[in-house]
Amino acid sequence: MGQARSSTSPQVILMGLDSAGKSTLLARLLTGQVMETSPTIGFNVGTLDLDKKTSLTVWDVGGQKSMRPNWRYYIDDCKALVFVVDSSNPTRIPEAQKALKKVLTEEKLRGIPLMVLANKKDLPNSMTIREISNQLDLPSYTDRLWEVQACSALKGLGLQQAFMSVNKLIKKS
Template sequence: MGQSYSAAPQVILMGLDSAGKSTLLARLLTGEVMETSPTIGFNVGTLDLDKKTSLTVWDVGGQKCMRPNWRYYLDDCKALVFVVDSSDRARMPEAQKALKKVLSDEKLRGIPLMVLANKKDLAGSMTIREISNQLDLQAHSDRLWEVQACSALRGLGLQQAFFSVNKLIKKS
């Protein structure tokens, strides 16, 4: 994957299976909710933020068997967007371990991180602070990072999150 498809900065969308990555990307690109199935490999699309700014967003499959392949998508990555299901407390330790492993890759040194707390529309979803603590984000003082709540299903917070991702890329 060494060459990029466009001049737009590449953003990698990662997270555990069923976190809502494909739903999120489809909603961003089409404005609609689409039926998705588990991603084998990746989905990619160009997100236009405004007339002059776009991002190429790669949505990479999150099943356990796919995670060893995540490192192959990191070339030319300008920001990592890690999506968590904020209503699934039981899987936060697994998400923390997966995030820590991918961030340890040399290719991501100094690359900004955006954690999207998806499914905020569900009852009992965790707060931003809880997610930040569960993922041990304070340990990543060597990089710019942010956490934002969103709902891919309802389209809430998605545009704002990717404007923030663009700002993080410019700061890094």
């Protein structure tokens, strides 16, 4: 993945459970291609250019259970949290809800905007935005700006729009 060009682009952390599609999503955003990915041990980082003047440095942090205690080490200078869920796998949403709630208790993330990406919306029987929002208990997060958007990392649908929204959330916060 690419190197951050300058420290002026806001840092965005991409988190979520393993197999939610974070690395596929970042690779698709950075290269426009679907790349073969394997479970992320540690992190991937890249600079996403939204337009001629705006870029975001996106950190994709491994989501395996053994990696989650380390999430807090990646949140320094974080301007937004992008939490990716697999909308085609409702059985893992309770685990995602716990992981999200835990990371949002970190002092360094106080008031930081949250974007939840409902990935894999191209798959049949994927959950609705409302179902995901309610099961992740998002309405209870009254201390921060948050949004939920549907996307498909494989098809590239909704990704650019989602990160444009992330940038708007950063500017509002």
